[in-house]
Amino acid sequence: MKKTRISILLMTLFGVSLFTSQTTFIALAEKNVTSESLIQSSKKTSEANSGSDETQSTSVSEPEEPSSSSQGLTELNPTTKPAKSVIKPKAGPAPDLISEFYVIKPKLTRYDHLVLDLNTTKQSLNLSKQNSLGNQLLGVEWRPESNAYIIYLSADKQVLLKPAGNTAGSKITSETQKNSVNNLSRFTDDYLWDIESVNGSYKIINKKNQLVLALKGTSNHAIGDDLILEKRSTGENQEMLMTRFNGYYAIKSEGLSATGSNVIDINNGFGIGNDIMTSLNGGYASQKWFVLYSSDVNAYVLGNAFDKRMLLSAEKGPGKSPITSSFNPKASLSYKYRHILYSVKDYKNRENIYEIWGNPGYMFASEKKPSLPQLVTYESKVNGNPMGLWELDQVGTIPPPNLTDFRLDKQGTNPTYYVGETINYSATVKTSDFRFMTAYYRYDSERYKVMDLDLFVVNNEVNFSGEWDTLQMEKEEDFKEGERFIELLTKGDGLFNSNSLAARVKILYPTPTAEPIPQKIYRNSKLSQFKGEDFVKDIKDEVGNPIEVKLVSLDTSKVGETKAVVSLTNQYKTIEIEVPVEIVKEPAKLKIDFVNEAETLLPGYSITLDGFVGDPIDLTKEQEVIDQLLNIKRAGYKIVGRPENETAVAMNATSISVKYTLQGLITLTSAPKTLDFGALTYDAKDKKVESPSFDQKLVVTDTRADASKGFSVTAALTKPLTNEKGQKLEDVLSYVYQDEEKKLTEQEQEIYKNTEGVPGSYTISDSWKSKKEADGLKLKIKGTTMLHTGKYQGVITWKIMAGQP
Numbered sequence: 001m002k003k004t005r006i007s008i009l010l011m012t013l014f015g016v017s018l019f020t021s022q023t024t025f026i027a028l029a030e031k032n033v034t035s036e037s038l039i040q041s042s043k044k045t046s047e048a049n050s051g052s053d054e055t056q057s058t059s060v061s062e063p064e065e066p067s068s069s070s071q072g073l074t075e076l077n078p079t080t081k082p083a084k085s086v087i088k089p090k091a092g093p094a095p096d097l098i099s100e101f102y103v104i105k106p107k108l109t110r111y112d113h114l115v116l117d118l119n120t121t122k123q124s125l126n127l128s129k130q131n132s133l134g135n136q137l138l139g140v141e142w143r144p145e146s147n148a149y150i151i152y153l154s155a156d157k158q159v160l161l162k163p164a165g166n167t168a169g170s171k172i173t174s175e176t177q178k179n180s181v182n183n184l185s186r187f188t189d190d191y192l193w194d195i196e197s198v199n200g201s202y203k204i205i206n207k208k209n210q211l212v213l214a215l216k217g218t219s220n221h222a223i224g225d226d227l228i229l230e231k232r233s234t235g236e237n238q239e240m241l242m243t244r245f246n247g248y249y250a251i252k253s254e255g256l257s258a259t260g261s262n263v264i265d266i267n268n269g270f271g272i273g274n275d276i277m278t279s280l281n282g283g284y285a286s287q288k289w290f291v292l293y294s295s296d297v298n299a300y301v302l303g304n305a306f307d308k309r310m311l312l313s314a315e316k317g318p319g320k321s322p323i324t325s326s327f328n329p330k331a332s333l334s335y336k337y338r339h340i341l342y343s344v345k346d347y348k349n350r351e352n353i354y355e356i357w358g359n360p361g362y363m364f365a366s367e368k369k370p371s372l373p374q375l376v377t378y379e380s381k382v383n384g385n386p387m388g389l390w391e392l393d394q395v396g397t398i399p400p401p402n403l404t405d406f407r408l409d410k411q412g413t414n415p416t417y418y419v420g421e422t423i424n425y426s427a428t429v430k431t432s433d434f435r436f437m438t439a440y441y442r443y444d445s446e447r448y449k450v451m452d453l454d455l456f457v458v459n460n461e462v463n464f465s466g467e468w469d470t471l472q473m474e475k476e477e478d479f480k481e482g483e484r485f486i487e488l489l490t491k492g493d494g495l496f497n498s499n500s501l502a503a504r505v506k507i508l509y510p511t512p513t514a515e516p517i518p519q520k521i522y523r524n525s526k527l528s529q530f531k532g533e534d535f536v537k538d539i540k541d542e543v544g545n546p547i548e549v550k551l552v553s554l555d556t557s558k559v560g561e562t563k564a565v566v567s568l569t570n571q572y573k574t575i576e577i578e579v580p581v582e583i584v585k586e587p588a589k590l591k592i593d594f595v596n597e598a599e600t601l602l603p604g605y606s607i608t609l610d611g612f613v614g615d616p617i618d619l620t621k622e623q624e625v626i627d628q629l630l631n632i633k634r635a636g637y638k639i640v641g642r643p644e645n646e647t648a649v650a651m652n653a654t655s656i657s658v659k660y661t662l663q664g665l666i667t668l669t670s671a672p673k674t675l676d677f678g679a680l681t682y683d684a685k686d687k688k689v690e691s692p693s694f695d696q697k698l699v700v701t702d703t704r705a706d707a708s709k710g711f712s713v714t715a716a717l718t719k720p721l722t723n724e725k726g727q728k729l730e731d732v733l734s735y736v737y738q739d740e741e742k743k744l745t746e747q748e749q750e751i752y753k754n755t756e757g758v759p760g761s762y763t764i765s766d767s768w769k770s771k772k773e774a775d776g777l778k779l780k781i782k783g784t785t786m787l788h789t790g791k792y793q794g795v796i797t798w799k800i801m802a803g804q805p
Helices: 470-474 623-634
Strands: 002-010 014-019 073-075 100-106 114-119 124-129 138-143 148-153 156-163 172-176 193-198 201-206 212-215 227-230 240-245 248-253 262-266 276-280 289-294 299-304 310-313 323-326 339-343 353-358 361-365 374-379 390-396 402-408 416-418 422-430 436-443 461-469 482-492 501-508 513-516 519-522 536-540 548-553 560-569 574-584 587-595 607-612 637-641 655-664 666-670 674-680 687-689 699-702 711-722 733-737 740-743 749-754 760-763 776-781 790-802
Touching (some): 240 289, 402 482, 422 482, 461 470, 470 501, 674 776, 699 749
Parallel strands (some): 587 655
Antiparallel strands (some): 100 138, 100 240, 114 124, 124 172, 138 148, 148 156, 212 227, 248 262, 248 289, 262 276, 289 299, 339 353, 353 390, 513 536, 560 574, 587 607, 637 655, 699 760, 733 776
16 A cells, blocks of 8 residues: 555645574614625635735534534644635634634543533533534634634534633533524623634633633533633633534444454445445545534434435334445434434544444454444443444545635625515535535525525536515514525535625515695595595505505595595505695585575576585675665565574585575555646636656566456545645545546545456556646636635555456
8 A cells, every 4th residue: 555645736726635574782874884785605715925914704504404513533633635625714723723614622621521511591601521413512613704713513603602701711602693693793701712823722801891802710620511711821621622513524433443443344245235344554545434413413423425415324223234225315314313422532632533333232253253234233242342443544535615705696795675576596515525505595594495406517517596475484483574594505415515795685565655646635534435546546566466555544534634544455565645635615606596485496596606615605794685675575575484593504515405495475666756747727617637747657567476366456536635724625536537527535446457367567657648638637617616726735545456356
């Protein structure tokens, strides 16, 4: 409903107007010591002038599995030329003393045959009756890098001698090393010994404390006496005799010495399974024997010099003769080859007379009988019978094999290999006394393992090569990645040790690597939408293993720089790498629709706002929305439904839609504020104004979803035309609609009816024209009407009604 003010001015002229939102003591690398993958064995040296600065070669005899050996038992006399040439440098190795296994006997107990014995249970060094077994056989090795010797247990090179203390009277103990003892090892001074030649014997001096190995006192020594350290003196209790097995021997029968030099011989010549007999020594090959320590049996084996694969076997049992027997060079020796050499106390002051015990008994020479072979047999007791005594008479030397030129396929002092790679190697063995070589290897301080190689000597040397599989190394129960030693050893004819050579390598598990790919990622992105491979490239490890890539963590909740953590996993390890990531806002669109009460989209009103995923939008503060709502109100709609959380619309996707629900209305969107009929001059004649002037049109807007019932408009003169004096002008206004004229009074009169049933705007005033027959307001004054001059004003009230009135 709207109102319009009407004005009329009556003068002489009559006017009208209307108004209306990880401990060990072995130092593996000193600052000034390096090692190369090319490990050269020490070269054989010869005597030189006393002023020479050369040092003797390092020759390691390692008696571990399979059987290892020393070379025969021979007393050394520093005044005679050794079987093996050595060099006496300044402060270097002792004359005639090579790296070898020795029985060390104090000079004071030489005829009592009491020797140094390492008690591994008590870890002490004391006197014991000589049997030349493993605990009495000590390795002595010259270490040129330290200009001193190490002394170790023949059966286990990891067991080294050292002082129990550093004062006079201290005992000697042993210590098992955790790290491999090899040619690359480095030692602290307490493990090192100087050995000096004195009066036909040797002094053994600890390098750290400079105290000398000695017996306590000069007499009354017995089994079990401890060896101690003393200050240097001229006493014989500090002098040691050192004997070793190294060479070929005629094994002479002491009992048959009256009938000539009778020695052990093979009955019926060479052959496997032949009995052993005695015969006159003619220097024949069948009469030459070697005596060799084997850790397999912790005793000695006796073999023929001509065919070193032919050993004496006690397999026939007591009362029977030893026989010749062959052995498998790639397997541990059987106990049937085991023999022990017991020294005979005070026997004519001779030190090389032995009782030889085999597994069933002592070896005995038979009485001389014409026409019968004089067989050697095993008997249970000797009881001083010379037929059970044997003299070892050296008739030749056995040059040990020389392992040299041990090379790996990767160069450097500590080359790196990854599990899955193979370590390729090559080496050379030089020898003048053996027909074939057997190769062994070990990792770190493990026991040696035989390699399945048949190495035949050609022109006094063997060149061989092979590979180690790091995958097999990794399968070891206690495998740990890091620095490892790989050590080679060869045996001539399956028994005689060469020197050993080691290479230091680093064995590592392959490590997965990849190159990060910097990322720009929208805020609040879910990790499930990414793959680890999206963040890295060039994915690999050192040996080409398959690698699993996973995105471990990424915080996308905050805009800015951050890091994604990506894991790379092969079958050995998992590593994590960080990838630079920039978290940015993700653009989003918010569409705002406007629907009427029938949920029909109002065309032309929808708007789209730009935003970001995660940033809520307050529609009440968006000017474009504010303006559009105002436009909608102006278009005749009422807002009856607003979006949920209108002040904070959640932008949780890149495209969001919300809506306003509107109620369509029938409204008078415009009506004249004033209607002016102008000025009239009274002359007693009838006056009529067909159409007043007006400032605004009379418009009705119908925005209802269902406008089918139409609407109607009424007008009423709610305030009569009255001048400033209060005088009224009555019955002068009317409205013509569809040729029907109706007087305007205080009663509502229908002045327009719409029956089209179509939403829209209808301008009623467009039909107001000045023609007589036109619709609209009319002013009629009869000439007979009593009039008063003045300005008349009144109010017309317009109303609309839905449907039929």
